[in-house]
Amino acid sequence: MSDTLLALSGVHTHIGRYHILHGVDLVAPQGRTTMLLGRNGAGKTTTLRTIMGLWRASQGSIHFDGAAIEGLATPDIAQAGIAYVPETMAIFSDLTVRENLVLAARGGPPDEKRLEWIFGFFPALRKFWLSRAGTLSGGQKQMLSIARAIVEERKLILIDEPTKGLSPAIVVALIDCLKEIKRAGATVLLVEQNFRVAQEVGDLVCVMESGRVVHHGAMADLAADEMLQRRLLGLSLDSHQ
Amino acid sequence: MTAIDAGTALPRQKTDFWPILLPLAMAAIAWPFIGAFSTWLTLTLAGLAMGMMIFAMASGLTLVFGLMDVLNFGHGAFISVGAYLAMVAFTPLAAFTQADSLSINLLALVPAMLLAMATSAAVGYVFERLLVRPVYGQHLKQILITMGGLIVAEQTLYALFGPQIIPLSLPTALRGSLEFGGAAVEKxxxxxxxxxxxxxxxxxxxxxxxxxxxxxxxxxENKEMVEALGYRIRRLFIGVFMAGSALAGLGGMMWALYREQVHASMGGEMMVLTFIVIIIGGLGSVGGCFIGSALVALLVNYAGFLVPKIALVSNILLMVAVLLWRPRGLYPLSSR
Structure with missing residues (x-):
């Protein structure tokens, strides 16, 4: 595909003696939000960490923006234009909200206009600008974690289960935030367990099972096909909505 | 667009003043036992001076442990290198160190300090590349290999400068004492x-x-995330290791001048004290290391005067007391 920003081909990852990814093939087109779904242990987080170079691919290739990145160190991958929001959020709790964002803005002090854009959907970050990040609530920490990924323009944003453990009200607002990021033209690869979130923000979907991508296509098609959802995800929609 | 609620106010962040008050409390408690104000003042200033030298030696060690998770038992090598560099630098600058003027003395002392720091940093660079880098994340191996590094460094110094204790004179204007409130305080x-x-x-x-x-x-707090933000943590590691080594070199030089002698094992001898200080302060905390250094040094001086028999174990007792009160040290890092 000509508009492909990220492409994984036959990626295998071993962690210690465990073989986690068994030949992942995945494509994330430019300007679209690709959802990565699957049951627990399917290899979604490992896929994101392998893309970031936090775990090494033992086989296969990863191309980003036309260049192979599978052998690069994590800082080089980040500098190539990929931002990462881990499942654990990994905010620096001893640093203030401001310091977290200053650190994330590699190119210099954070741009005022971009900060205002972020404050538009994350007002708590303005309110607690000089507070230690460790004192924020879980939802506020997630806001900070996402804000860190978008404080500067990045070509691709990898987000791992941003709604995990958050209250429904915050999830609704996070969906709006993700849509806003999409409107701004960012390419997003989003791991999500919450199917409703996936439905609302996803353009495309890849479903993983046992370390492989077993389905890929349009999110709308999966959302419309309950049988397919049950088969791929074991979803009972009543319990997930 | 739905804006996420800004949320309720955060709990007020309290500044933890108790550890800062400890040295003051120790000094205040010691005063009535010592009796004479002049003696107390002399001991207190001597303790603070000793504490500042220990801090210079230990601050690098705590930073290295905090950032790199490296237990560097070879840190004493940089202290010894700094001490020998004082001697080496003072030899050609003898005319400056023997002058009566403080400013001329400082013209020798400052370059000697810079030389000690630069050389210790260079030794630290080699130490990190050769010995520490292969054992990142392996504490037992770190202990063994860095202790081995310390022994090699000591023996190299013996080979270069001989096994004898080398006397080192203070610059002339820094000898003697000044009088404050009836107390003699060494310049x-x-x-x-x-x-x-x-x-x-x-x-x-x-x-x-x-x-x-x-x-x-x-x-x-999180090395992996720093890398995921695009920063090369390895370079930061090397920079911090070199800076820590440079500070140890500075501390070693100050300590050698304080003791007015140099020998290769002086760094190794200081290791127990520096580890006590960083454990008391909270591993990785510079502020904690500062308070810990002051506490340890004050206690050594007071105990040495009041109950000389327990002076040797006073640091261990202090460490036990602090850890019973705060098991992770005075200012623990939240990530550890």
């Missing part, structure tokens, strides 16, 4: 307090007001 100890305070303030400024400092504090 060199005042200088040590000033140097220690400058080191502390510089470290605080660097850690809290610069991007490098932010990176170090962030790296102490």
């Amino acid at each position: 060199y100890r005042l200088l040590a307090v000033v140097v220690g305070l400058i080191v502390f303030l510089c470290l605080q400024f660097m850690l809290n007001r610069t991007k490098i400092g932010l990176l170090i504090r962030a790296g102490v």
Whole structure:
């Protein structure tokens, strides 16, 4: 595909003696939000960490923006234009909200206009600008974690289960935030367990099972096909909505 | 667009003053036991001077442990290197060190300090590349290999300079004492307090007001995320290791001048004290290291005067007491 920003081909990852990814093939087109779904242990987080170079691919290739990145160190991958929001959020709790964002803005002090854009959907970050990040609530920490990924323009944003453990009200607002990021033209690869979130923000979907991508296509098609959802995800929609 | 609610106010962040009050409390409690104000003042200033020298030696060790998770038992090598560099630098500058003027003495002392720091940093670079890098994340191997590194460094110094204890004279204007409130305070100890305070303030400024400092504090918490933000943590590791080695070199030089002698094992001898200080302060905490250094040194001086028999174990007792009160040290890092 000509508009492909990220492409994984036959990626295998071993962690210690465990073989986690068994030949992942995945494509994330430019300007679209690709959802990565699957049951627990399917290899979604490992896929994101392998893309970031936090775990090494033992086989296969990863191309980003036309260049192979599978052998690069994590800082080089980040500098190539990929931002990462881990499942654990990994905010620096001893640093203030401001310091977290200053650190994330590699190119210099954070741009005022971009900060205002972020404050538009994350007002708590303005309110607690000089507070230690460790004192924020879980939802506020997630806001900070996402804000860190978008404080500067990045070509691709990898987000791992941003709604995990958050209250429904915050999830609704996070969906709006993700849509806003999409409107701004960012390419997003989003791991999500919450199917409703996936439905609302996803353009495309890849479903993983046992370390492989077993389905890929349009999110709308999966959302419309309950049988397919049950088969791929074991979803009972009543319990997930 | 739905804006997420800004949320309720956060709990007020309390500044933890108790550890800061400890040295003051110790000094206040010691006063009635010592009796004479002049003696108390002499002991207190001597303790502070000793504390500042220990701080210079230990601050690098705590930073290295905090950021790199490296237990460097070879840190004493940099202390010894700094001490020998004082001697080496003073030899050609004898005319300056023997002058009666403080400013001329400082013309010898400052370059000697810079030389000691630069050489210790260079030795630290080699030490990190050869010995520490292969054992990142392996504490037992770190202990063994860095202790081995310390022994090799000591033996190399013996081979280069001989096994004897080498006398080292203080610059002329720094000998003798000044009188404050009837108390005799050695001039060199005042200088040590000033140097220690400058080191502390510089470290605080660097850690809290610069991007490098932010990176170090962030790296102490989560190295992986620092890398995922696009920063090369390895370079930061080397920089911090070299800076820690340079500070140890400075501390070693100050300590050698304080003791007016140099020998290769002086760094190794200081290791127990530096580890006690960083454990009391909280591993990785520069502020904790500063308070811990002052506490340890004050206690050694007071105990040495009041109950000489327990002076040797006073540091261990202090460490036990602090750990019973705060098991992770006075200012533990939240990430550990």
